[in-house]
Amino acid sequence: MTEKLIIFDTTLRDGEQSPGASMNVAEKLRIASRLEELGVDVIEAGFPAASKGDMEAVSQVAQKLSRSAVAGLARTNKDDIDKAWAAVSGARHPRIHVFIASSDIHMEHKLRMPRDTVVEHAIAGVRYARTFTDDVEFSAEDASRSDRVFLCKLFEAAISAGATTINIPDTVGYAIPSEFADLVKYVRQHTPNIHKAVISVHCHNDLGLATANTLAALAAGARQAEVTINGIGERAGNTSMEEVVMAIRTRASSFPLISTIDTAKIYPTSKLVSMLTGMIVQPNKAIVGANAFAHEAGIHQDGMLKNPMTYEIMRPEDVGVSSSTLVLGKHSGRKALYDRLKEIGYNLSPPEIDTVFVKFKELADRKKNIVEEDLEILVSENIMDTADLFQLEYLHVTSGTTVSPVASVKMVINGKSVKGESSGNGPIDAAYRAIAKLTKTESEMLRFTISALTGGTDAQGEVTVRLKEQGLVALGRGADPDIIIASVKAYINGLNRLAYLKRHPVADGMI
Numbered sequence: 001m002t003e004k005l006i007i008f009d010t011t012l013r014d015g016e017q018s019p020g021a022s023m024n025v026a027e028k029l030r031i032a033s034r035l036e037e038l039g040v041d042v043i044e045a046g047f048p049a050a051s052k053g054d055m056e057a058v059s060q061v062a063q064k065l066s067r068s069a070v071a072g073l074a075r076t077n078k079d080d081i082d083k084a085w086a087a088v089s090g091a092r093h094p095r096i097h098v099f100i101a102s103s104d105i106h107m108e109h110k111l112r113m114p115r116d117t118v119v120e121h122a123i124a125g126v127r128y129a130r131t132f133t134d135d136v137e138f139s140a141e142d143a144s145r146s147d148r149v150f151l152c153k154l155f156e157a158a159i160s161a162g163a164t165t166i167n168i169p170d171t172v173g174y175a176i177p178s179e180f181a182d183l184v185k186y187v188r189q190h191t192p193n194i195h196k197a198v199i200s201v202h203c204h205n206d207l208g209l210a211t212a213n214t215l216a217a218l219a220a221g222a223r224q225a226e227v228t229i230n231g232i233g234e235r236a237g238n239t240s241m242e243e244v245v246m247a248i249r250t251r252a253s254s255f256p257l258i259s260t261i262d263t264a265k266i267y268p269t270s271k272l273v274s275m276l277t278g279m280i281v282q283p284n285k286a287i288v289g290a291n292a293f294a295h296e297a298g299i300h301q302d303g304m305l306k307n308p309m310t311y312e313i314m315r316p317e318d319v320g321v322s323s324s325t326l327v328l329g330k331h332s333g334r335k336a337l338y339d340r341l342k343e344i345g346y347n348l349s350p351p352e353i354d355t356v357f358v359k360f361k362e363l364a365d366r367k368k369n370i371v372e373e374d375l376e377i378l379v380s381e382n383i384m385d386t387a388d389l390f391q392l393e394y395l396h397v398t399s400g401t402t403v404s405p406v407a408s409v410k411m412v413i414n415g416k417s418v419k420g421e422s423s424g425n426g427p428i429d430a431a432y433r434a435i436a437k438l439t440k441t442e443s444e445m446l447r448f449t450i451s452a453l454t455g456g457t458d459a460q461g462e463v464t465v466r467l468k469e470q471g472l473v474a475l476g477r478g479a480d481p482d483i484i485i486a487s488v489k490a491y492i493n494g495l496n497r498l499a500y501l502k503r504h505p506v507a508d509g510m511i
């Protein structure tokens with residue numbers, strides 16, 4: 001039978017404990033609204049006793065949300081609980097989350113309390129929280145390093161005092177999956193009234209095992225997962241929501257659990273959290289990393305083109321990523337190259353593909369990312385015969401603050417030398433007008449970009465133009481330390497390619 005998995009998101013509390021990730025009230029509100037839209041059951045919006053700002057943020061989140069429950073964290077003392085309640089009381093579904101540490105190392109060195117005092121504090125804290133709301137969660141901090149017999153005694157005491165959710169945190173990310181699953185089973189078996197509470201787990205990623213431990217705990221009977229978007233959180237972070245949600249969905253037969261998360265909103269939410277916290281998502285991060293649905297290896301790309309299920313266990317659309325990408329690089333094969341060339345308008349024959357492929361591999365050995373423009377240049381340099389229609393013989397421009405720009409151009413066109421001149425808005429415009437007159441072309445300039453190939457004022461400038469004429473589009477490129485000459489070279493290069501396309505008409509507009 002499929003059971004509901006409660007998603008407790010702590011991006012705004014434990015996630016905010018990532019160094020440098022703190023959020024202001026407006027940012028927390030924005031993320032909280034997005035989490036509610038995503039379908040999160042409980043949003044831990046902060047630790048109200050931490051600061052006035054956090055108190056304000058939690059209370060505004062509480063007032064704004066209507067579907068998700070809003071939790072505020074508190075130590076077991078009265079003041080923390082009063083502040084937590086003051087902050088969450090405006091929520092339609094308020095929760096107070098009370099915690100105290102249960103491991104010997106924490107009790108002895110941090111709390112400096114004997115076990116019995118810790119039990120008393122837990123009882124007092126939970127009981128006091130219950131005077132405000134029926135929804136009280138109790139966490140035994142550092143549970144995974146705690147004495148199991150004592151842990152169950154503490155949980156039983158918290159349940160008797162009114163806790164409705166019992167959380168088992170792996171606070172320092174020390175657990176391993178088999179042991180953590182065993183701990184959950186132990187708690188279920190040795191806490192007499194555990195059936196009165198939901199069992200929750202909260203894992204940290206110090207050994208990179210947060211998701212694995214959470215899943216092991218769910219398989220062992222936990223029904224609430226405490227998670228954060230992108231796995232952000234104290235130190236190495238928390239269990240990432242997207243990983244847990246997609247794991248139980250993708251491996252449904254192993255996890256008879258269902259969450260209310262609208263998975264198609266995962267990626268935009270990840271982006272928002274990354275932007276507002278400044279925590280960049282590593283490219284190889286599962287589900288939401290830039291490479292999660294990108295394929296570079298030729299054998300994989302071939303498989304993807306034949307059937308995406310050969311190399312993808314989830315559909316990118318299911319997590320809100322628009323599509324998979326086949327990245328062209330040194331590991332790519334002919335199929336991916338052919339496919340991309342076709343996509344950008346070049347329908348090459350097999351021998352032409354072979355020619356471009358050799359040059360493509362040479363380029364990929366030198367350049368990490370091969371972009372569309374590189375492909376266009378490869379095709380035009382290796383397939384198109386653009387050698388000789390228009391050639392520049394000389395260029396002379398006058399320009400300055402007191403004269404209007406004029407360009408004189410001498411070209412060889414079809415073997416014949418011709419001269420012309422034109423004025424323009426600037427020296428490049430004047431030169432382009434003169435060349436257009438001489439070549440009798442009427443191309444439209446779709447794009448003009450200029451960049452420095454080297455540093456310093458003597459840098460080599462590279463100009464790229466994209467020209468359109470009679471429905472045909474061609475790219476031209478030129479480089480020179482003089483940017484006006486580089487611009488003219490790029491323009492003539494583009495006109496030669498357009499001329500080639502006119503001589504080799506094909507149905508789809510390009511070769």
Ligand SMILES: CC(=O)SCCNC(=O)CCNC(=O)[C@H](O)C(C)(C)COP(=O)(O)OP(=O)(O)OC[C@H]1O[C@@H](n2cnc3c(N)ncnc32)[C@H](O)[C@@H]1OP(=O)(O)O
Pocket residue numbers: 014017047049050051074075076077099100101110111112141171234
């Ligand atoms: C595992 C977790 O992630 S727990 C949540 C951690 N998050 C945070 O700590 C962020 C917010 N924290 C803060 O802003 C501050 O620590 C505050 C405002 C809560 C407390 O600040 P201060 O009063 O200056 O105390 P400080 O942080 O220096 O020390 C913590 C005190 O709380 C005590 N304490 C820790 N946990 C608990 C608990 N669950 N119940 C009761 N007391 C506790 C410590 O023993 C220590 O007490 P002591 O001062 O008697 O030694």
Ligand SMILES: CC(C)C(=O)C(=O)O
Pocket residue numbers: 014073099139140141142167169170171172202204
């Ligand atoms: C407060 C608890 C749940 C916590 O954050 C932890 O133990 O890591």
